[in-house]
Amino acid sequence: MDTNAISKEVSRRRTFAIISHPDAGKTTMTEKLLLYGGAIRLAGSVKARKAGKHAVSDWMEIEKQRGISVTSSVLQFEYDNYCINILDTPGHQDFSEDTYRTLMAADSAVMLIDGAKGVEAQTIKLFHVCKMRGIPIFTFINKMDRAAKNPFDLMKEIEDVLGISSYPMNWPIGTDGDFKGIYDRQKKLIELFDGGNHGTSFVNSTTGSCDDEAFAKTLGDYYHGRLMEEIELLDMAGEEFDPGRVLSGQLTPVFFGSAMTNFGVLPFLLEFIKMAPCPQARLAGETIVDPVETPFSGFIFKIQANMNPAHRDRLAFMRICSGKFEKGCEAFHGQGEHKVKLSQPTQFMAQERSIVEEAYAGDIIGLFDQGIFHIGDTLSSTDSKLKYDDIPTFPSEHFARVTFKDSMKRKQFQKGIQQLTQEGAVQAFKQLDIGVETLIIGAVGVLQFEVLQYRLEAEYGCPISISIMPHHYARWIESAVADPRRLQLPSQTIIAEDDRGDVVLIFENEWSVDRALDKNPGLRLTDIRK
Numbered sequence: 001m002d003t004n005a006i007s008k009e010v011s012r013r014r015t016f017a018i019i020s021h022p023d024a025g026k027t028t029m030t031e032k033l034l035l036y037g038g039a040i041r042l043a044g045s046v047k048a049r050k051a052g053k054h055a056v057s058d059w060m061e062i063e064k065q066r067g068i069s070v071t072s073s074v075l076q077f078e079y080d081n082y083c084i085n086i087l088d089t090p091g092h093q094d095f096s097e098d099t100y101r102t103l104m105a106a107d108s109a110v111m112l113i114d115g116a117k118g119v120e121a122q123t124i125k126l127f128h129v130c131k132m133r134g135i136p137i138f139t140f141i142n143k144m145d146r147a148a149k150n151p152f153d154l155m156k157e158i159e160d161v162l163g164i165s166s167y168p169m170n171w172p173i174g175t176d177g178d179f180k181g182i183y184d185r186q187k188k189l190i191e192l193f194d195g196g197n198h199g200t201s202f203v204n205s206t207t208g209s210c211d212d213e214a215f216a217k218t219l220g221d222y223y224h225g226r227l228m229e230e231i232e233l234l235d236m237a238g239e240e241f242d243p244g245r246v247l248s249g250q251l252t253p254v255f256f257g258s259a260m261t262n263f264g265v266l267p268f269l270l271e272f273i274k275m276a277p278c279p280q281a282r283l284a285g286e287t288i289v290d291p292v293e294t295p296f297s298g299f300i301f302k303i304q305a306n307m308n309p310a311h312r313d314r315l316a317f318m319r320i321c322s323g324k325f326e327k328g329c330e331a332f333h334g335q336g337e338h339k340v341k342l343s344q345p346t347q348f349m350a351q352e353r354s355i356v357e358e359a360y361a362g363d364i365i366g367l368f369d370q371g372i373f374h375i376g377d378t379l380s381s382t383d384s385k386l387k388y389d390d391i392p393t394f395p396s397e398h399f400a401r402v403t404f405k406d407s408m409k410r411k412q413f414q415k416g417i418q419q420l421t422q423e424g425a426v427q428a429f430k431q432l433d434i435g436v437e438t439l440i441i442g443a444v445g446v447l448q449f450e451v452l453q454y455r456l457e458a459e460y461g462c463p464i465s466i467s468i469m470p471h472h473y474a475r476w477i478e479s480a481v482a483d484p485r486r487l488q489l490p491s492q493t494i495i496a497e498d499d500r501g502d503v504v505l506i507f508e509n510e511w512s513v514d515r516a517l518d519k520n521p522g523l524r525l526t527d528i529r530k
Contacts, residue, residue, distance in 0.1 A: 006324050006360065007292045009083075011278045013362030015319075016138075017087040017103050019127065020112035021120035025142045029112055029259040030075065030088050036269055037077035037084060074317065074364045076347055082273045085364050098302060098424040099444070100394045101375065103129045105301040105319035105364065108136040108276045111252070112259075115141050115148030115175070119161045127162050130249070137252045138272055139166065145258040147177040151230075155254065165251045167239045169271055170264065172256040173219065173227055180219060182256055182264050183227055185234070190227075191267065192218065247277055279362035282321050284378070284388045291361035294322035296329065297380040299388040300373050303423045314419065315346070315366040316373040321388065323381070325359040334378035334387045342379075344368050375424060393498075393529035396427050396442025399469040399506060400449050403438050409462040416460035417441075421499055426452055427474075429496035429504060432485065440496055440506065441466075442474055473507040475525035488519040502529065 020026040075086040087102045103109065109130045113119060130137055141154055148154075151172055158166045173180040173190070181192040216224045245251035253275065257264020279291040289297060302317035330339045345356040346366040356365050367373065380386040404413040417439060421428045426449075427442040443449060449466050456462045471494065477484060484495050484503050493516065494506040505525065507513050517523055 003292055009324070009360040010291050010362060012082050013085065013278050013360060014082055014108075014273055014276050015085040015087070015106055015279065015362045015364070016108045016110055016276060017106040018110045018112060019103070019123065019130070021114065021117070021122040024112045024114045024117075024120075024123075025259045026112050027088070029110075029140065029142065029265070030086060032259050032262055032265045033084075033086065033269060034075060034077055036266055037079040074347075074366075076363070079269065080273065083363070084273070085362060087364070099126065100129050101301050101391055101424050103133065103135075104391050105299075105317075106135060107279055107362065108138065110272070111137050111139045113139060113141045113154070113158075115143045115154065115256070116146060118149055118154055118157045124161065127164075131164075134249045136247050136249055136275075136277060137164065138268075138276065139252045139254040140259075140264075140268055141172075141254060141256045142259050144172045144175065144256050145177075145179045145261050145263060148172075148175045151175060151256065158252065158254070164249075165239050165245070166254045167241050167251055168234060168254045168256070170255055170257075170267060171227070171230060171234065173223055179258065179263065180223060182267065183231060184267060185231070186271075190219075191264075243275065246275060279321070282388065284386050287386065289322050289386070289388075291322045295380070295382045296323035296325045296331065297321050297378065297383070297386055297388075298325070299379070299391075300367075300375060300377045301391060303369065303373065303375060303419075314369045314371070316369040316377075318365055318367055318379065320359055320361050320363050320365065322361050325356075325363070325365065327355065327357050329381060331379040331381050332384040332386070333372065334380065334384070340372065340379070342367055374422060393427070394444065395474045395527040397444055397472055398446045398449070399429075399440055399442050399471045399474075401438055401467045401469060402441045402452070403465045403467075405463045405465055409460075412460045412462040413456070413464070416456045416462055418499075420452060420455065425455075428499055429474075429494075429506065431494055431496045440469070440494065442506075471506045471508050473510065473513055473527075475505050475507065475513060475527055476529050477503045477505065478524040478526050479522055481523070487516065487523065489516050498529070500529075 018026050018030060075088055077084055087106050103126065109126075111123060111127060113123065127137070139158065141148075141151075151168070155166050155168065158164065169186065170182040170184050172182055181190060183190050219227070239251065241253075242251055246253060253271070255264060255268040255271070257268060259265060281291060282289050284297075298318045298320040300316045300318055304315050304317065325342075325345070327345055328341065328343050330341050332338075333340050345359070346353040347356050347359070347363070353366070359365050376388070376391040378387045402417075404410065417428050420426055425443075429440040429442060431438075431440055441449065441452065443452075446468070449468070453464055453466060456464050470492075476498075481487065481503070484505070489495075489505065490507070490512040492508050493512060496504050496506060498504050505516065507516070513525065517525065
């Protein structure tokens, strides 16, 4: 296939992740995008899950029971001749490292903010990972159909808390629980919405000019006059719109709306696909990999075992970075230093799968894995030396001692821990001089301990006991240390090894970290393993 045909396919790809704090409406927003893309006919409200309806993007049994997303899923659909790949990450506050890793596969991010709550803690963490990568960030301020903060205050909060400039692409009309619609700043038009069957189907909208007397009458003098004043203020004192600053991650376009009732979702989608970048060149060491000119290559960013419990399968999720992928092709496995045949590649709509005949840079596909792939592995059709930069290991913030209850289940326990660690759901540490019956498990959020317990029992038949620890900081040793047990450390500090055999110190609090550095001149610690 010539590069012109590949270029055409790559240019229409949009691969992005949606990031948010718990309950900001991320799963609902994802489903409304799928609704417009024709991927589903009816959006299942998260609120209706007790009646047996579950979000399309939630496939794990525990997700359906709890009404939350605890794993990342991949959703692909076509819209307006664009091929859109959504990396749907967990929004629950007890999410996993899997969330961070998924952001490594995205070309841009949509940041969802609750209009009543503003910028929240989880959003800040995820934003900083996006900022670290320098990817464009698009903001959707959600739940404007309910009482919300003043939109000017929300804009200031984004700039003050996150340190990124913002430009409102539209502006809400009515923010005190009496949301009327939005004003499109680019088109200089008002759009008034009805509920669209509470957001389960397409929304009806009425569009017109601010100067139209009919619209002024419909809005009323108060809302119409207030809108005119706010738009004038924005035009005079607001940021200038600069597409270059958007693409470099310095300016975030802001959209207001309501995912639940479909207010503003379609205008956001139309603008987003025009502004968001298609797959760009990536670094592999010192090599710049062009998405069009370079033959097929990609990297593994996620591993998921037992998506189909009946078959006990294991899938490696690959982000294609360059060229065209074809079913059955052979590729060099950069870390394994041998060729592998990629015979049954799949694409996803949550748990639903379909075999992929071909895919291009920007697409996410699943590869059946017999245990040869690991997070960060590179695959390339022509270059055995090509290796994309390693995906960092982010620090756990919660720790627990985990023991299997049945001594006959040792092998199941070890296999389950190994697979779940490779998925990025948890991190496993072995305390020095302690037996394998007890492991220290680290997680970004405490819900992962519940997920671990559930999956070990349901998928591996191994019940476990969990004892939460008071520790919250893991630091890897960067400097050369002959024997870490000779370090002068606070009494409750744990010395352990991770799954690669690297030494890690697990501290109770930040004071303990500082104390260890003070007492051991020359000791260097890091919170991200590369």
